[in-house]
Amino acid sequence: MSAAVEVMKAATVSFPSQAWFQQLADQMNANRARQEQLGYVDCVAQFTVLDGGPGGAPLAYRVTFEEFSAIAVDEVPTRELGVADFALEGDYATWKEMIENIVDGHGRPDLEHSLNRLSHMGTPMKLVSTDPVQADCYFRFNQSLQEFVNACARFTTVFGR
Amino acid sequence: MNEPIRVENLQPLDQPYLMDEAQLADYEASYRNDYHAWAQVLGENVERIRRGSYSLHWLNTDGGNWGKRAKPSSRGLTYTDINRVRGYGDIPQRADWFNFAPRGSIREPYRDRMPVVTDYVVTNRDELWADNVITLYEEAKARQWNATKDIPWHELEALPEDLEKATCQLCTFLTEVEFVAGDFPAKWLYRTPQDFLEVKSFLATQLMDEARHQEVFRKRAIAGGGLLHASPGFEWALKAILDAPSHTMGTFLLNLLGEGLVLSVFRSGEMIAKTQVDKEIFRRCLQDEARHVSYGVLELKNYLATHPQREQGIEEMHRFADVGEQVILTAFTEAALIEPVAVLLGGGLKHIDKGMEGLAHMWRMFIDEYLQRCASAGFDRRARCTIPLDLPWGVAK
Ligand SMILES: [Fe+2]
Ligand SMILES: [Fe+2]
Numbered sequence: 277m278s279a280a281v282e283v284m285k286a287a288t289v290s291f292p293s294q295a296w297f298q299q300l301a302d303q304m305n306a307n308r309a310r311q312e313q314l315g316y317v318d319c320v321a322q323f324t325v326l327d328g329g330p331g332g333a334p335l336a337y338r339v340t341f342e343e344f345s346a347i348a349v350d351e352v353p354t355r356e357l358g359v360a361d362f363a364l365e366g367d368y369a370t371w372k373e374m375i376e377n378i379v380d381g382h383g384r385p386d387l388e389h390s391l392n393r394l395s396h397m398g399t400p401m402k403l404v405s406t407d408p409v410q411a412d413c414y415f416r417f418n419q420s421l422q423e424f425v426n427a428c429a430r431f432t433t434v435f436g437r
Numbered sequence: 438m439n440e441p442i443r444v445e446n447l448q449p450l451d452q453p454y455l456m457d458e459a460q461l462a463d464y465e466a467s468y469r470n471d472y473h474a475w476a477q478v479l480g481e482n483v484e485r486i487r488r489g490s491y492s493l494h495w496l497n498t499d500g501g502n503w504g505k506r507a508k509p510s511s512r513g514l515t516y517t518d519i520n521r522v523r524g525y526g527d528i529p530q531r532a533d534w535f536n537f538a539p540r541g542s543i544r545e546p547y548r549d550r551m552p553v554v555t556d557y558v559v560t561n562r563d564e565l566w567a568d569n570v571i572t573l574y575e576e577a578k579a580r581q582w583n584a585t586k587d588i589p590w591h592e593l594e595a596l597p598e599d600l601e602k603a604t605c606q607l608c609t610f611l612t613e614v615e616f617v618a619g620d621f622p623a624k625w626l627y628r629t630p631q632d633f634l635e636v637k638s639f640l641a642t643q644l645m646d647e648a649r650h651q652e653v654f655r656k657r658a659i660a661g662g663g664l665l666h667a668s669p670g671f672e673w674a675l676k677a678i679l680d681a682p683s684h685t686m687g688t689f690l691l692n693l694l695g696e697g698l699v700l701s702v703f704r705s706g707e708m709i710a711k712t713q714v715d716k717e718i719f720r721r722c723l724q725d726e727a728r729h730v731s732y733g734v735l736e737l738k739n740y741l742a743t744h745p746q747r748e749q750g751i752e753e754m755h756r757f758a759d760v761g762e763q764v765i766l767t768a769f770t771e772a773a774l775i776e777p778v779a780v781l782l783g784g785g786l787k788h789i790d791k792g793m794e795g796l797a798h799m800w801r802m803f804i805d806e807y808l809q810r811c812a813s814a815g816f817d818r819r820a821r822c823t824i825p826l827d828l829p830w831g832v833a834k
């Protein structure tokens with residue numbers, strides 16, 4: 277593990293927050309060699325916590341992937357897709373359970389908690405897109421997206437805004 | 438007493454003779470016929486070499502695109518980067534070079550002396566172009582993986598027999614179908630003129646992807662117990678793809694419909710996988726498959742958008758889809774596919790009924806995704822779709 281990754285391991289970040297997704301992005305960008313093995317990721321993904329905001333309002337985070345990096349992480353005030361190719365939506369409890377499961381598995385979810393497992397039937401997570409070719413980005417880069425969220429095992433998550 | 442067996446005494450086995458004498462004779466006759474064309478070139482070359490003189494005509498850049506250097510972008514040097522250089526990126530609407538002379542080279546002075554490859558029959562750019570084809574080619578190269586070492590095979594553990602057999606049967610189905618998705622692009626790859634090099638390059642990546650898919654499912658089955666049953670229904674669907682009358686029709690049937698459904702099977706496979714090994718296999722494969730599907734959607738979209746008689750083009754696609762959907766349905770209703778999926782979905786042979794309920798739910802999703810892909814390509818198939826929107830499971834009971 278590189279020194280950069282070691283440093284990040286010490287971080288404690290709350291979920292859901294822009295900083296939490298930024299941590300995932302930082303982890304990804306610190307592991308460029310792995311990204312080069314997996315290949316290009318070119319898409320804008322939105323991760324939505326449907327009831328993560330004040331009063332149970334949705335909170336959405338838009339991550340822009342380009343080449344081997346996550347180049348931007350933005351909190352967006354609405355669950356509308358905007359420039360995102362697709363959104364992966366789930367409620368707070370589902371996100372929390374998935375993150376805890378990945379942490380328990382030291383960076384690998386069990387059979388019941390992979391992104392595709394949770395989203396394939398449209399529940400408890402849901403893939404949202406307005407165009408099938410843009411929705412296909414979720415599949416084209418699925419291993420990379422899985423490893424993007426798996427990186428949450430490298431830092432400490434505290435739950436609650 | 439018998440003679441001892443010695444190598445020199447062994448008779449050759451009675452094997453069928455593999456060379457087709459008539460084909461060899463045809464080949465000889467053909468090149469004798471064209472002798473005046475190529476032997477003249479050979480004669481001039483030999484004479485020049487004997488004289489000890491140089492031609493150096495290749496230093497002359499007239500009529501060429503010499504001197505405009507391509508610049509790499511952040512990813513290296515892509516087709517998009519070199520296509521920006523004037524003279525290289527003009528993809529002809531209609532190809533009229535039926536040999537291997539590279540697009541952008543100085544080739545016009547030699548046109549009359551070059552052979553014609555009669556197999557290059559896809560002359561219309563809009564029979565194969567898709568706006569995402571260069572992106573998908575770069576992505577495919579960057580996202581290759583190795584079925585031998587990238588799957589954690591050492592973690593594979595034996596499953597209860599019903600689940601193992603269901604997994605191995607699903608893998609047998611996938612092994613059977615994967616290579617048509619290689620043979621179909623291969624068939625059209627060699628019919629495509631060199632001027633459409635970007636599409637040829639992408640099709641070559643699809644060939645590699647499908648080789649790997651066939652490999653990984655074959656390995657998974659044999660590592661888990663063995664291959665199980667081949668099925669006539671799969672075979673008819675595969676033959677219908679291979680026999681498609683045009684590249685666009687076959688690409689619709691293979692990439693948009695067939696691989697769209699296989700992508701759904703991979704996603705379902707990942708969801709119902711009983712081992713991390715299977716999860717990783719399906720996740721890796723579904724990434725490749727989604728590229729093939731994306732090409733299929735945008736190829737059809739471009740074909741219809743540029744069709745000189747759009748209504749007629751759409752009607753022809755409908756006629757083709759009327760047959761194609763039914764033949765694909767023959768595969769996707771085979772017991773050797775839906776039953777193992779139901780067993781995995783239900784969690785065992787005892788729970789196959791529960792699995793079929795889940796499959797019925799997925800079916801609706803799969804067909805809806807297919808219709809969305811058609812609509813996105815400008816091909817509204819919803820009113821004419823011959824595949825039932827709901828799996829008619831048990832309606833006759
Ligand atoms: Fe495949
Ligand atoms: Fe494929």
